[in-house]
Amino acid sequence: MKMKNVAIIGTGYVGLTIGACLSDIGHKVFCYDTNSIKLEDIKKGNLPIYEKGLDEIVQKNILNKNLNFTNSISVALNNADICFIAVGTPSNADGTVDETAVNEAIVEIAKNITKYTVIVNKSTVPIGSAQKTEKLIKRLTKVPFDVVSNPEFLRQGSAVYDFLNPERVVIGTSSSNALKNMMELYEPLNLAKEKFLITDEKTSEMIKYASNAFLAVKISYINEIASLAEKIGANIDLVSKGMGMDDRIGSKFLKAGIGFGGSCFPKDMKAIVNIAKNNDVELKIISSALSANAIAKENFAQKILSFYNFNVRGKIFAVWGLSFKPETNDLREAPSIDIIEKLFEYGAIIKAYDPKAVQEAKKIFLDKISYSNSKEETLENASALIILTEWEEFKSPDFNLIQEKLKDKIVFDGRNIFEKEKLKSYNLDYICVGKN
Ligand code: UGA
Numbered sequence: 001m002k003m004k005n006v007a008i009i010g011t012g013y014v015g016l017t018i019g020a021c022l023s024d025i026g027h028k029v030f031c032y033d034t035n036s037i038k039l040e041d042i043k044k045g046n047l048p049i050y051e052k053g054l055d056e057i058v059q060k061n062i063l064n065k066n067l068n069f070t071n072s073i074s075v076a077l078n079n080a081d082i083c084f085i086a087v088g089t090p091s092n093a094d095g096t097v098d099e100t101a102v103n104e105a106i107v108e109i110a111k112n113i114t115k116y117t118v119i120v121n122k123s124t125v126p127i128g129s130a131q132k133t134e135k136l137i138k139r140l141t142k143v144p145f146d147v148v149s150n151p152e153f154l155r156q157g158s159a160v161y162d163f164l165n166p167e168r169v170v171i172g173t174s175s176s177n178a179l180k181n182m183m184e185l186y187e188p189l190n191l192a193k194e195k196f197l198i199t200d201e202k203t204s205e206m207i208k209y210a211s212n213a214f215l216a217v218k219i220s221y222i223n224e225i226a227s228l229a230e231k232i233g234a235n236i237d238l239v240s241k242g243m244g245m246d247d248r249i250g251s252k253f254l255k256a257g258i259g260f261g262g263s264c265f266p267k268d269m270k271a272i273v274n275i276a277k278n279n280d281v282e283l284k285i286i287s288s289a290l291s292a293n294a295i296a297k298e299n300f301a302q303k304i305l306s307f308y309n310f311n312v313r314g315k316i317f318a319v320w321g322l323s324f325k326p327e328t329n330d331l332r333e334a335p336s337i338d339i340i341e342k343l344f345e346y347g348a349i350i351k352a353y354d355p356k357a358v359q360e361a362k363k364i365f366l367d368k369i370s371y372s373n374s375k376e377e378t379l380e381n382a383s384a385l386i387i388l389t390e391w392e393e394f395k396s397p398d399f400n401l402i403q404e405k406l407k408d409k410i411v412f413d414g415r416n417i418f419e420k421e422k423l424k425s426y427n428l429d430y431i432c433v434g435k436n
Helices: 013-024 036-043 054-063 073-077 100-112 129-140 159-164 176-189 201-232 236-244 265-278 284-307 335-345 358-365 399-405 420-425
Strands: 005-009 028-032 067-070 082-085 117-121 145-149 169-172 196-199 316-320 349-353 384-387 410-413 429-431
Touching (some): 005 013, 005 100, 013 028, 013 067, 013 082, 028 073, 036 067, 054 159, 067 073, 073 100, 082 176, 117 129, 117 176, 129 201, 145 169, 145 176, 145 201, 169 201, 196 201, 201 265, 284 410, 335 349, 349 358, 420 429
Parallel strands (some): 005 082, 028 067, 082 117, 117 145, 384 410, 410 429
């Protein structure tokens, strides 16, 4: 195996995860970030994100010196064969991509490479970015380089697993030398040849946006069908199951609920809609899926409010789950934010528990929420229980305790983790999504 020297520019969620994973499969990695405090914390074992299995591989590879952290970009790039750009690409207010961090990274890379380097874009960037990057770097350096698009498909919560067991590795490049380097980088994963898709740069960049938008459309689709199922008395979980049994449809991403969140789907959908608009193409389906997502969140808040005739002032609600999905501490664009804010508008009081996301929640809700140390503790003096994230530990609770503690004996389940019949047997009312 050919060990590579790898520089990672940006030690956020993607940068840290791929840096740690690449070091774990034998490469020598330098993760660069401008935030020295964060880097010091990581070195001490305090990771800024919760990601299953990440702690262990970070520790192991810091010790064997395969994984290094630096706030000097020249140290990171010194001798690097491959340099990943993994900085954030958030949305601007108008939905376009804020490329400030990527552009800064490109200039710094151009100034600091000293030998042939494969510069890989991992950040989700507008289609055409690889070619733009190439032009920009060419103006700034005489050192040879290639720019590659290698989009990231990791899911938060299972990112380490996904890195080690990818369903596909998309490499967008027109350079055989860059491709050779990328194949050597991925060689230790022992992937079947069919897992690789080699394309031009723009196609690769587009695969990323098109994939995320498609998955989000699937979720909005099932959430709309759920609204109808509820009205006409069908059961959305079984509708999803029945649809998913057809291989052409597939059973994944058909779970109805309170809508999608996270740092990727909403941002990437807005971005591709804007990219299309600038090219005189209207992406009606993706735009509608975004609006449908807002409705999914609103509908669930309305269910709670209408149950109480909009009279929730001073009522205490126990909320289980704040993160945008289980197994992560991330709250970016989490449906919990809109739903809780809506309840606040009507004067509700929220007591919440989340296994991992409380620190992040405090940054958003400040002290407007009172945080409990356990799911049981939230029930004290609460009128109703609201489920907003389907963490495993919520799935088999002590129903007797819930029944005993809740004043109004009702559970609002935004993730359909329980069965109505079961709750009925404990004398609990149950309101969920897409079934009565
Ligand atoms: C998503 C993609 O799944 C990854 O492939 C991609 O790499 C990543 O974005 C990215 O671009 O970085 P992620 O945001 O971690 O990954 O989360 P998902 O598992 O896709 O879930 C997104 C949202 O959809 C969550 O809020 C989840 O609760 C919701 N969801 C998912 C549903 O409401 N129903 C479903 O059936 C599935």
